[in-house]
Amino acid sequence: MLCRPTLLSLALLPFLLLACAHSDSRVAEGDASSLRTPPAGRVVGATSIDGAHAWRGIPYAQAPVGELRWRAPRALAPWPGTLEALAPGAACVQFPSSLLSDEDPSQPTGSEDCLTLNVFARPVSPSGIPGGAERRPVMVWIHGGANLTGESGVYDWSRFAVAHDTVVVALNYRLGLFGWFRHDSLWNEQDDVFDRSGNFGTLDLIHGLRWVQDNIAAFGGDPDNVTIFGESAGGNDVLALLLSPEAEGLFHRAISQSGGTWSTSIAGAENWIDDAEPGLPFSSREVLAKLLIADGSAADRGAARALAAEMTAEQTEAYLRSQSADQLMSVLAPVGGGNMSIVPLTIREGTVVRRGEMIDNFAAGRYTQVPTILGSNRDESKLSMMSDPEYTWNLFGMLPRIRDLDRYVRDAEYRSDAWKADGVDEIAIEMRRMQGPSVYGYRFDWDEGPSILGSDLSLVVGAAHGIEIPFVMGVDSLGGADAILVSRRNRPGRQALSVKMGSYWAEFARSGAPGRGLAGDQPRWPAWDDSSEQANRFLVLDTQQDGGLRMSPEFVTAERLATRLRDDPRFDEAERCIAHGRLLDSFPRYARARSSGSCEENRLAAADRAPDEQP
Numbered sequence: 245m246l247c248r249p250t251l252l253s254l255a256l257l258p259f260l261l262l263a264c265a266h267s268d269s270r271v272a273e274g275d276a277s278s279l280r281t282p283p284a285g286r287v288v289g290a291t292s293i294d295g296a297h298a299w300r301g302i303p304y305a306q307a308p309v310g311e312l313r314w315r316a317p318r319a320l321a322p323w324p325g326t327l328e329a330l331a332p333g334a335a336c337v338q339f340p341s342s343l344l345s346d347e348d349p350s351q352p353t354g355s356e357d358c359l360t361l362n363v364f365a366r367p368v369s370p371s372g373i374p375g376g377a378e379r380r381p382v383m384v385w386i387h388g389g390a391n392l393t394g395e396s397g398v399y400d401w402s403r404f405a406v407a408h409d410t411v412v413v414a415l416n417y418r419l420g421l422f423g424w425f426r427h428d429s430l431w432n433e434q435d436d437v438f439d440r441s442g443n444f445g446t447l448d449l450i451h452g453l454r455w456v457q458d459n460i461a462a463f464g465g466d467p468d469n470v471t472i473f474g475e476s477a478g479g480n481d482v483l484a485l486l487l488s489p490e491a492e493g494l495f496h497r498a499i500s501q502s503g504g505t506w507s508t509s510i511a512g513a514e515n516w517i518d519d520a521e522p523g524l525p526f527s528s529r530e531v532l533a534k535l536l537i538a539d540g541s542a543a544d545r546g547a548a549r550a551l552a553a554e555m556t557a558e559q560t561e562a563y564l565r566s567q568s569a570d571q572l573m574s575v576l577a578p579v580g581g582g583n584m585s586i587v588p589l590t591i592r593e594g595t596v597v598r599r600g601e602m603i604d605n606f607a608a609g610r611y612t613q614v615p616t617i618l619g620s621n622r623d624e625s626k627l628s629m630m631s632d633p634e635y636t637w638n639l640f641g642m643l644p645r646i647r648d649l650d651r652y653v654r655d656a657e658y659r660s661d662a663w664k665a666d667g668v669d670e671i672a673i674e675m676r677r678m679q680g681p682s683v684y685g686y687r688f689d690w691d692e693g694p695s696i697l698g699s700d701l702s703l704v705v706g707a708a709h710g711i712e713i714p715f716v717m718g719v720d721s722l723g724g725a726d727a728i729l730v731s732r733r734n735r736p737g738r739q740a741l742s743v744k745m746g747s748y749w750a751e752f753a754r755s756g757a758p759g760r761g762l763a764g765d766q767p768r769w770p771a772w773d774d775s776s777e778q779a780n781r782f783l784v785l786d787t788q789q790d791g792g793l794r795m796s797p798e799f800v801t802a803e804r805l806a807t808r809l810r811d812d813p814r815f816d817e818a819e820r821c822i823a824h825g826r827l828l829d830s831f832p833r834y835a836r837a838r839s840s841g842s843c844e845e846n847r848l849a850a851a852d853r854a855p856d857e858q859p
Contacts, residue, residue, distance in 0.1 A: 337358070424590065526588065693729050693730070
C-alpha cells in the first residue's frame with residue numbers, strides 16, 4: 245500500500261484518508277483473549293493499536309468461483325479447528341488505484357474468492373462476553389467505490405468500536421460484472437429465483453446480514469439491534485436493502501451516507517443498446533459481444549451480435565463461464581474505477597430488489613420501515629470536479645487551480661444539490677409521510693482545508709464526497725492526507741466535530757434516534773419535519789467556528805432544482821442546457837420535473853426514455 249501525500253491524491257481522497265491513516269493498525273499477532281466460538285466455527289483475532297479486538301478475514305459464504313460464479317451466495321460449513329482471523333481477506337476483483345497501490349492500474353487485481361468480513365469490538369475475555377440485555381449494538385458497514393471498486397479491509401473501525409462500545413462488522417461483496425450480471429443463458433433448472441436475479445452483490449450483503457444474525461452474539465453483539473450503514477455506492481446499497489423483501493428483519497436501523505436511487509431495469513441489465521427497450525452499454529448482451537470481439541471470434545459488434553444469436557443457451561453459458569476474471573475485466577477497461585452510468589448495478593428485478601423506480605417504492609411504502617438517517621456532503625461533486633480539466637488546471641502537474649471560480653462554485657452547487665435531492669430530501673419526504681418521525685437528515689459542511697501555494701483547498705475540495713467517513717470513524721490523524729487536507733490550525737475543530745458525529749451515529753444505533761448523542765450532551769437532532777416551509781429538516785454538521793451544529797429548513801427536490809436552474813441569471817442559455825443535460829443524466833427523478841425554458845423540449849423528450857442512467 246502506497247501513501248503518497250501529494251495533491252495528485254485528491255481524486256481518490258476518501259480511500260487515501262482511510263488507507264494511509266490505518267495501514268499501521270493491521271496486526272498479525274493472535275490474542276488468546278479474543279477466542280470466540282460462534283456457530284460458524286472457533287476463531288481468534290488480534291488486539292489493534294486502538295485497543296479493540298479485531299477479527300479480520302472471516303469467510304461468511306462459500307467462494308463464488310467456478311459453477312458458483314453468477315449465483316447467489318451459498319452457506320459455508322463450519323470450519324474445522326480454530327481460524328486465525330488476523331488479516332483482511334482478498335479484495336473482490338477490480339481495477340487497482342495507481343495512487344494506493346504499486347500494481348498496474350490497467351490490470352485487474354483482487355480475487356473472486358473474496359466473501360469475507362471483519363469484526364471489531366471492545367476487548368473482553370471469553371468469559372466476559374456480554375450476553376442477554378448487555379449485548380452491544382451492531383453496526384454493519386458497506387463500503388463505497390461505485391460498486392466497481394473498494395474493499396472492507398481499508399476501514400479499521402477499532403477506534404469507533406472502543407469509543408462507543410459497539411460491535412462493527414465490515415463486509416466485502418462482489419463488484420461490477422461479478423456482482424450484478426443478468427443473462428438468461430446462465431439459468432439452469434436447479435437455479436432458483438435468486439440465482440436468476442443478477443443481484444449477486446446485493447445477495448452477498450443479505451447473506452452477510454444472515455451471518456450476523458447467526459453469529460454476532462458470540463462477539464457480544466445484539467442480533468436484535470443491527471444498523472446497516474454505508475457511503476456512496478454503499479449508501480445506495482443501504483437503500484437497496486431497505487427495498488429488498490429478502491433483507492427484511494435482518495436489520496433494524498439504516499444510515500445512507502451520500503447514497504442515491506441509482507438502479508437498473510431488467511431491460512437495462514440484459515438488452516442490446518439498440519433494442520426497443522435499450523440496455524446499458526455494459527449490459528450482459530453487450531458484454532458478451534465485447535468478449536467475442538476480444539477473443540477474435542467476431543470482427544465487430546455486428547458480427548458479434550449475429551454470432552451470439554446463433555449460439556445456444558448452453559453454448560453461451562459455457563462460453564461466459566469459461567472466461568477468466570481478467571478476460572471479463574478487460575471489457576470494463578474503458579470504465580476503470582467507476583462510471584456507474586453504463587454498468588448495470590442494483591437491478592430492479594422484483595425478487596431481491598423490488599421492481600419500479602426506488603423513489604416510487606419509497607413513496608408507496610413498499611420498503612422496510614425502520615429508523616433511518618439520510619445524509620450528504622455540501623460539496624459532493626467537487627471530488628470529481630477538482631480533477632476535471634474543464635474546471636481546473638494543475639500547477640507543476642500536481643497543484644489544482646480553479647479556472648473560473650464563479651463557474652466552479654455555481655456548477656458544484658447544482659450538481660451537489662442534485663445529489664442531496666436524490667439521496668436525501670426526496671426520499672426523506674416520502675419516508676416521513678410513510679413512517680412518521682423516525683427519519684433524520686444531515687448535511688456535512690466541513691470545508692476547512694488549508695491553502696497551499698495559493699490553492700485554497702477549502703474552495704477546491706470543500707466538503708467533498710467521502711470526507712465525512714473519517715469523521716464518523718473517529719480518526720484524529722489522516723495519515724498521508726494530513727499534508728493536503730488538514731493543518732495544525734484546523735485539527736481542534738475537526739477532532740471536536742468527529743467526536744460529535746461518532747456519538748450521534750452510535751446513539752442512533754443504540755436507540756433508533758440520534759438524540760443528543762451517546763452521552764446526552766450535544767444539541768438535539770430532531771426528526772425530519774415537513775409540517776411547514778420553515779420547519780427544521782436536517783442537521784448541519786460543522787465546526788463551531790463555521791456555525792456549529794444547527795438545524796436547517798432547506799430542502800431540494802427535482803421540481804425546485806429545475807425551476808431554480810430555469811431562473812438562475814448566472815447561466816447563459818447554452819450553459820443552462822449543458823447543466824440541464826447533466827442533471828438529466830445524474831438524477832433519475834429530474835426527468836419528471838416540469839418547468840418552462842428553452843431546454844424544455846429536449847428535457848421532455850429525455851423523460852420518455854427508460855430512466856436507467858446512474859451517476
